Amino acid sequence: xxxxxxxxxxxxxxxxxxxxxxxxxxxxxxxxxxxxxxxxxxxxxxxxxxxxxxxxxxxxxxxxxxxxxxxxxxxxxxxxxxxxxxxxxxxxxxxxxxxxxxxxxxxxxxxxxxxxxxxxxxxxxxxxxxxxxxxxxxxxxxxxxxxxxxxxxxxxxxxxxxxxxxxxxxxxxxxxxxxxxxxxxxxxxxxxxxxxxxxxxxxxxxxxxxxxxxxxxxxxxxxxxxxxxxxxxxxxxxxxxxxxxxxxxxxxxxxxxxxxxxxxxxxxxxxxxxxxxxxxxxxxxxxxxxxxxxxxxxxxxxxxxxxxxxxxxxxxxxxxxxxxxxxxxxxxxxxxxxxxxxxxxxxxxxxxxxxxxxxxxxxxxxxx
Amino acid sequence: xxxxxxxxxxxxxxxxxxxxxxxxxxxxxxxxxxxxxxxxxxxxxxxxxxxxxxxxxxxxxxxxxxxxxxxxxxxxxxxxxxxxxxxxxxxxxxxxxxxxxxxxxxxxxxxxxxxxxxxxxxxxxxxxxxxxxxxxxxxxxxxxxxxxxxxxxxxxxxxxxxxxxxxxxxxxxxxxxxxxxxxxxxxxxxxxxxxxxxxxxxxxxxxxxxxxxxxxxxxxxxxxxxxxxxxxxxxxxxxxxxxx
Numbered sequence: 001x002x003x004x005x006x007x008x009x010x011x012x013x014x015x016x017x018x019x020x021x022x023x024x025x026x027x028x029x030x031x032x033x034x035x036x037x038x039x040x041x042x043x044x045x046x047x048x049x050x051x052x053x054x055x056x057x058x059x060x061x062x063x064x065x066x067x068x069x070x071x072x073x074x075x076x077x078x079x080x081x082x083x084x085x086x087x088x089x090x091x092x093x094x095x096x097x098x099x100x101x102x103x104x105x106x107x108x109x110x111x112x113x114x115x116x117x118x119x120x121x122x123x124x125x126x127x128x129x130x131x132x133x134x135x136x137x138x139x140x141x142x143x144x145x146x147x148x149x150x151x152x153x154x155x156x157x158x159x160x161x162x163x164x165x166x167x168x169x170x171x172x173x174x175x176x177x178x179x180x181x182x183x184x185x186x187x188x189x190x191x192x193x194x195x196x197x198x199x200x201x202x203x204x205x206x207x208x209x210x211x212x213x214x215x216x217x218x219x220x221x222x223x224x225x226x227x228x229x230x231x232x233x234x235x236x237x238x239x240x241x242x243x244x245x246x247x248x249x250x251x252x253x254x255x256x257x258x259x260x261x262x263x264x265x266x267x268x269x270x271x272x273x274x275x276x277x278x279x280x281x282x283x284x285x286x287x288x289x290x291x292x293x294x295x296x297x298x299x300x301x302x303x304x305x306x307x308x309x310x311x312x313x314x315x316x317x318x319x320x321x322x323x324x325x326x327x328x329x330x331x332x333x334x335x336x337x338x339x340x341x342x343x344x345x346x347x348x349x350x351x352x353x354x355x356x357x358x359x360x361x362x363x364x365x366x367x368x
Numbered sequence: 369x370x371x372x373x374x375x376x377x378x379x380x381x382x383x384x385x386x387x388x389x390x391x392x393x394x395x396x397x398x399x400x401x402x403x404x405x406x407x408x409x410x411x412x413x414x415x416x417x418x419x420x421x422x423x424x425x426x427x428x429x430x431x432x433x434x435x436x437x438x439x440x441x442x443x444x445x446x447x448x449x450x451x452x453x454x455x456x457x458x459x460x461x462x463x464x465x466x467x468x469x470x471x472x473x474x475x476x477x478x479x480x481x482x483x484x485x486x487x488x489x490x491x492x493x494x495x496x497x498x499x500x501x502x503x504x505x506x507x508x509x510x511x512x513x514x515x516x517x518x519x520x521x522x523x524x525x526x527x528x529x530x531x532x533x534x535x536x537x538x539x540x541x542x543x544x545x546x547x548x549x550x551x552x553x554x555x556x557x558x559x560x561x562x563x564x565x566x567x568x569x570x571x572x573x574x575x576x577x578x579x580x581x582x583x584x585x586x587x588x589x590x591x592x593x594x595x596x597x598x599x600x601x602x603x604x605x606x607x608x609x610x611x612x
Contacts (some may be wrong), residue, residue, distance in 0.1 A: 222472050223480040229469045232458045240473035241444030353460045357468040
């Protein structure tokens, strides 16, 4: 991945300078460009590789109860990706991401409880569609006005949605009220039951990797370039002729779908769903994962979820009474001094934003 | 039939009347300068034409269509383009990506997701960059450019969608004399396919490049005509002398 990309970039840079007016600038410009190419797109694949290897090996070294914990963390990392797409890539401040996570959780719990549907090939798509649908409805309402909606309108709107869903779930007897829906039957595939442990872990990890790669494909495409424009200057790209509100609604809906997938996995893994899952607390939690790890990079969201959950777990074991305070301070420190998150310790700005037009592969291949 | 016709444009901000019945008519392949003292309403008129502001009263027609109520996106899709007064290139993206972003604005969603127009637009991106003398910096972040170069990049982006009309708000603001001269050169070739409305303080620059001028004063049109007509107009001379 790394090598062909930089080769193409060098070729294009060379192409640019070949046809430049002054022949004298040619060598110097190409040389500089090569240095820049060398400096760029290096760290990210390494970080991604390290995280993947660590994730693959984790169940082999962890005790059983920790594998269960790690599974939960991977599901939350998937959830963090959904928020990162929406906030980190499109600049839409969603304070209600748990609405899609939790509503999908409730949805699959009801499928299992009332209709005995636990087949993984049915429940996971169903959860994703529930997340998509809720996000489409809420996003359509909040984002699809004739004129762009303000950040505060969207963040309060999503927050209110999440809060209202929490209250609704608490008060609705059919959804189990305060207690939620307990004892959800395990997910099945044919005769096989996915219960807590390594098999569930690797299932979730596989799903995370697939979703991650799809997200990566999306954010590095020309669509990703449009998202970058949206994030940096929404008004400007509207003047180019982009339908900015449509772009936002689309990415918001996709984010809802990913959150829904994560929520349905969470419901089956934990074996129960409860009102908090759609509420404001979980909505805020996912914001923290992404801010902590580094918004606008997919791997930052994953790392953020792993570290925040890992540190909470360790702190709550060792500092039973004061751990939320320590965690809060840590988060504050990162947000104050590293607004781009932990990933910014190793990742430069240029690589974080990336380039979109560099791979004119078809053209290169077609040329003699 | 003119390309752009704005008539009776009134814009009131609270108690301030920024435009009071201003008008502007631009023909095809015409470079039209919009001048006037500070606070005469030049930028506001530009914004009303581009859709950044909605006029309180009046009508804007573009290619025989009433676009007064169009959003900026709809105006852009009709063939109108705007370069903002404050440079708004996307600083963290490369120059190449800035231009590509402008060029791909009307690609379909499917094409964007599967990056289907990226290869086809490559030559156009490089041509634009070469035309504006920025090709050797194609893969630098736009933030690294000098102010003048950022203005050129911005003009290139505004031209990328092959507009019928380009609105330039103070393109030479903050430029050196040499950069101004080059800007004039860079703009000349676009006349073959595009009209221009240009707001500018540098009257020499305006005189060199424009075919016709409209002079605004206190939100009204003081005079409109060819460059020599305007230069000979006593009331125009008076407002410039009065404030000088």
